[in-house]
Amino acid sequence: MSTNRVLMFDVLRILAILLIVVAHVGQTLKIPPLLQSFGISPLSGGIGEWGIVIFLLISGCVLEYNYGKKVWDAGTKFDYIQFIEKRLLRIYPAFWFSMLLAVILTTYVLTSANVLRDLILPLTGFYFFLTKLGSPAPPINGVTWFVGTIVCLYLMYPLLSRILKRNGVQGLIAILLVAGSIRIILNAEDPTAWYWFPLSRMAEFALGIYIIQAGYYLKTISTSKIIAFASDFSFPVFLTHYIAIPLLIELPFAHYMNIIGFIAVALFLALLVYIFDINFKEVYESFRIWLKTRGENTVRT
Incomplete structure (x- = not known):
């Protein structure tokens, strides 16, 4: 876990997940007034949508910050396969x-x-891509839609980065118009389809890329291990909090006790995912080194 990071990226990632969790808690406990008052457009769902927008925007920011020059600088090699491998390993x-x-x-x-329908398709992350428009969310974990969407945006990243680098704000406007038009078209077919469809979501993602290219971000570097951990921990929280949502209505306590139980279980599950993820990547990296070493030894003999 690197502790030499752009503070803005980490803080906004933490904020995004917090907004999403608060929205789901509010929807479950039927506390809509505050949540609905922050809707960002006629097509959006409220404060949780703000969280998704920020999360996708920061994803674009982070990729451009780390890979931008490699993508559009002709003198620098960009390994697309390796890039996608790292993104898939992260997800x-x-x-x-x-x-x-x-x-x-x-x-x-x-x-x-x-x-x-309910297990194999959701495991791909592309459940909504492989079912009919209007299909209900899978019964196991309702946030699985995000995986397919963000993976598609990762695949599109080099193209979007080059378009924005070559055309600047005109390219951004063109991408926003395309994404907005697709949202309107999809909304006529199914009001929920635009929410996960990658071409409608490339607006936020592309905006994040443009922000980095134009230098419109706070460049403050953070060395805080706490902030770095909270930022890295946010994705496991996103993946697991929905699993614990039923506790809000099933625990036989007052609302505030249910919320405490929900928070405890969600954080515990997220910690399990976080620990597993770290150890899996260490094993995977060791396996890659072993394969590389074995290949080099084979060539020598």
Whole structure:
């Protein structure tokens, strides 16, 4: 875990997850007035949508900050395959482990008729891509839609970065117009489809890329281990908090006690995912080094 990081990225990532969790808690406990008062557009859902917007924007910022020059500088080599491998490694191990926890902890019982629809498809992260428009969220973990969306945006990143670098604000406006038009078209077919469809979500992602290219961000560097941990911990919280949502209505206590129980369980599950993710990546990296060493030894002999 690096502790030499751009403070703005970490703080906004933490804020984004907090907004999403607060929105889901508010929806479950039917506390809408505060949450609904922060809707960002006629097509959005409220404070949770702000969280998604910030999360996607920061994703674009971080990628451009780390990879931008490699993408659009002709004198620098950009390994697209290696880039995608790192992005998938960042998403899927934690995601799959969170899904395992969800299966273990939920009362949902898989039947032979629903294994493909309710387990296999969600595990890909592309559940909504592979089902009909208007299909309900998978019963195991409702936030799985984000995985397919962000993976598609990762795949699109080099193209978006080059478009924005070559065309500047005109390129950004063009991307925003395309994304907005797609949202309107999808909204006519299914009011929820735009929420996960990558081409409608590239607006926030591209804006993040543009912010870095234009230098419109706070360049303050943070060395705080606490902030770095909270930022890295935010994605496991995002993946697991929805699993604990039923506790808000199933625990036989007053609302505030239910919320305390929810927070405790959600944080515990997130910690399990966080620890698993770190150890998995260490094992994976050791395996890659072993393969490379074995290959070099084979060539020598």
